[in-house]
Amino acid sequence: MLDKGIIPDKEPIVRVGIHLPQDESSTMTIEFPEPELFEITSNDGPISIQTELNLRVKDGYIDSDQGSNKNFSKLSILRKDQCISLKHGPIIHSVFAGRGFHWQKQIPVQLPGNIIIKIRDGFLFTVNKVPLEQYLMCVATSEMSAKCPGALLETQTIAARSWVLAASEKKHMNLGIDTCNDDCCQRYQGIATLLPEAIKASLSTRGEVLIANERICDTRYSKCCGGRTEDNELVWKTEPNSYLRSVFDGPEDMKIDLSDEGALRSWLKSQYDCYCGPKYVSVDDINKFLGKVDEIDNYHRWSVHYTQKEMVKTISKKTGDRFSSITDLVPMLRGRSGRIVKLRIDGRINKENHSVLLRSEYQIRKALSPDFLYSSAFIIETNSSKDKGQSEFTLHGAGWGHGVGLCQIGALGMALANHDSKSILSHYYQSSALIRIYD
């Protein structure tokens, strides 16, 4: 596994979780378009490969539909020759994309590298061991379409490389993997959609990472900041990071502080010169350039409306407090991007007043939507023309995601306006330097 604080001097192997125990997968199908390129061994001996292999969990072991009736606990799918072209690879079916989000679905993924399948917590646990640069080629096209301008793919590749090597988050350390295949870490959907542009972006930036204070930068990114990025410590309650400061996402630094409610209100109604706004990236461009599993919408500015009944149902379900009415949503603290990081929900349970305090942008986005709200940078309009207990709510918001670090739609806007990857990276990660750590 990759270690936090260690800068590798040669290309490392990354362990990527494909099926996690939390997916509760108890069956899986693997297709082998070219079975002769691989060998499969289990801890019970080799397995002959046909074009398809079906596995299932049986009595705590893995059972296969190929030959031997014996059960095993570990299966390795190894490439006979690691140098064979990237386009060959087994296809694993029913892999989760967008786990827990409103766009969650199951997709087939074709994988480079080697694949290890084990049992963990009673379910199938699949790990892909892949050289870092091959992993990055797949991340670049999974996060964004390969039709994107070259500068954007290079930017995305350097950010993804730095993030994985910084290894700051380690969200799945208990599973012994460096990263998972999904939005929780970085979106990785294998080689099926890999195009020459993504391979080129990896080759032309091979080994390049952002460095600050002699460490590889923890290069966070999100889909759309909404016009101003957020300070990292407000989103994750970590130490402030010099290269993850809130920046205005446009060519001119408008010294606008959206933690002020009034400033945010007028900001949401105005058209500023923002890289992630329609002047640089039209909604049609977003559709054309975003990765395949995203829904199409205008994430720079959005609104959602809830009736009293919808609000009560959603908040009660998400917070576990069984409200009979919701009377108000009160922002208690905002960051400079306008994101609310502390919100009080006022209402009644039966006839008693009751309040809940949400203490992070993540909790807020989760609680105020049946799925997941695009961002917590919103203002609240309460329709008070009706009875107080019957108020309806409209949220007018900006951006999609936590808003810290690089704004992917803004980076696209910069690339479309002919900025190169170095200038895009230094715009979002100020006070960082780009260096090459291996050839």
Ligand SMILES: [Zn+2]
């Ligand atoms: Zn993850």
Ligand SMILES: [Zn+2]
């Ligand atoms: Zn932006």
